[in-house]
Amino acid sequence: MRLHPELAHVLDHVPPFDPLADPAVTRAYVRALLAGGRLAEDPRIAVEPRKIPGPDGDLDVRIYRPTARHPALRPGVLYLHGGAFISGDLDTGDLNCRDICLASGAVVVAVDYRLAPEHPYPAAFDDCYAALHWTAENADALDVDPARLAVAGRSAGGALAAAVALAARDRGGPALVYQLLLVPALDDRGNLPSVGECVDDRIVDGRVARGMWQLYLGSAAADPYAAPARARDLVGLPPAYIEICQADALRDEGLEYARRLMTAGVHTELHVVPGAFHLFEGYAPDSRLARRATANWTSAIAAALA
Numbered sequence: 001m002r003l004h005p006e007l008a009h010v011l012d013h014v015p016p017f018d019p020l021a022d023p024a025v026t027r028a029y030v031r032a033l034l035a036g037g038r039l040a041e042d043p044r045i046a047v048e049p050r051k052i053p054g055p056d057g058d059l060d061v062r063i064y065r066p067t068a069r070h071p072a073l074r075p076g077v078l079y080l081h082g083g084a085f086i087s088g089d090l091d092t093g094d095l096n097c098r099d100i101c102l103a104s105g106a107v108v109v110a111v112d113y114r115l116a117p118e119h120p121y122p123a124a125f126d127d128c129y130a131a132l133h134w135t136a137e138n139a140d141a142l143d144v145d146p147a148r149l150a151v152a153g154r155s156a157g158g159a160l161a162a163a164v165a166l167a168a169r170d171r172g173g174p175a176l177v178y179q180l181l182l183v184p185a186l187d188d189r190g191n192l193p194s195v196g197e198c199v200d201d202r203i204v205d206g207r208v209a210r211g212m213w214q215l216y217l218g219s220a221a222a223d224p225y226a227a228p229a230r231a232r233d234l235v236g237l238p239p240a241y242i243e244i245c246q247a248d249a250l251r252d253e254g255l256e257y258a259r260r261l262m263t264a265g266v267h268t269e270l271h272v273v274p275g276a277f278h279l280f281e282g283y284a285p286d287s288r289l290a291r292r293a294t295a296n297w298t299s300a301i302a303a304a305l306a
Contacts, residue, residue: 001200001247004275006287014283016201019084020211023117027087043067045101049090052134055126060112062090063142064101075106075305076144077180078132078164082155082279084185084208085116085124085216096154096182103298104305107144109135113160120218121226128160129167136174148305150178150238155204155250155279156212158184162228162257169236176238178304180297183243183278184257185250187229188213188222192252204278209249229253234264241269241300243293245276271296 003010019026041047046065051058066074077100081093090112097108113127132151139146151168153161158181165179190210198205217226224231240261244254251272258270273280273293281290 001198001277002275003247003277004289006289007276007280007284010280010284010287011200011202011277014202018201019087019204019208020215023086023115023215026084027089027115030083030087030092031089042098042102045098052131055130056114056123059127059131060090061131062094062097062110062112064097064108064110065143066101066105068105070105070143073139073143073145073148075104075148075150076135076139076142076146077104077106077108077301077305078128078135078149078151078161079108079110080113080128080151080153080157080160080164081110082153082157082183083115084204084212085156085159086212087115088156093154093157096152099294099298100152100301104302106150106301106305107142109142117215117218121216121220124160124216125163125167125225128164132164132168132174146174147177149174149176150180150301150305151176152180152182152301153184154182156185156216158182159186159226159228162186163225165237166224166228166231178301179238179240180301181240181242181254181257182297183245183248183250184228184254185209185212186227186257187253188217188227189229192256194251194253195249198247198249198251198277200277204249206249229257234261234266237261237264237266239267239304241271241297241304243271243273243297245273245278245280247275248278250278269300
């Protein structure tokens with residue numbers, strides 16, 4: 001991999017790691033990586049843990065609200081964390097939720113969906129779609145404008161966000177005005193060039209990109225709500241922002257999905273982070289490259305929800 005100069009030595013002291021070998025170990029690793037830079041409590045944001053009804057028992061969610069007084073209803077964003085479908089939780093998505101909340105003035109609902117392999121597809125998707133319905137149905141109580149709902153997710157959460165957007169279109173709602181897909185996993189087939197090009201056992205490389213789908217799908221066949229790249233028709237989906245990284249195994253599936261969205265008439269913004277690998281922000285959160293990438297997508301969702 002040819003990395004950006006700011007990232008050239010970031011992985012020098014990162015040991016090899018197999019995230020597929022033991023999901024319990026992976027969950028601890030991801031928490032340490034992505035929650036390590038968690039900010040101190042911010043007086044500009046009120047954070048509320050809550051349980052909501054899910055398809056198989058209660059779901060834990062975390063609600064982020066700007067504390068500044070606002071005369072009108074706020075937009076709402078459903079946020080879905082990453083973690084290869086087998087790891088991640090409300091803490092690992094915390095920084096992204098805070099960034100969205102502050103940049104857009106939105107109420108953000110983060111979902112602690114069920115994880116594979118204990119809960120294979122469609123468990124995570126069912127949880128996320130149920131959380132979208134709950135958000136829409138409780139818009140008044142949340143001080144959210146039901147006409148300004150968006151969905152956002154990173155990596156595996158990007159797959160779930162894209163799937164929820166498809167389901168909302170196919171099933172008659174809740175209506176979405178935007179989808180923010182950050183380095184999304186979209187295609188279980190693993191046959192695009194970037195999957196084979198990315199070989200590095202210190203990060204999410206091609207082998208992991210292929211193997212995580214086996215754990216997520218279990219015995220189920222992939223359909224568009226599992227792997228959104230399998231959707232034949234993308235017409236009528238909400239406007240999209242897609243971030244991909246140049247040195248990421250998932251690069252080409254994000255690139256292809258963006259192309260198909262544009263061909264389908266969906267307003268789509270595509271941003272490529274040059275010389276970056278998957279989840280580079282977790283390894284180099286203070287790099288100019290990470291700060292610039294975050295500024296790009298936060299400004300995009302803020303403008304979409306204004």
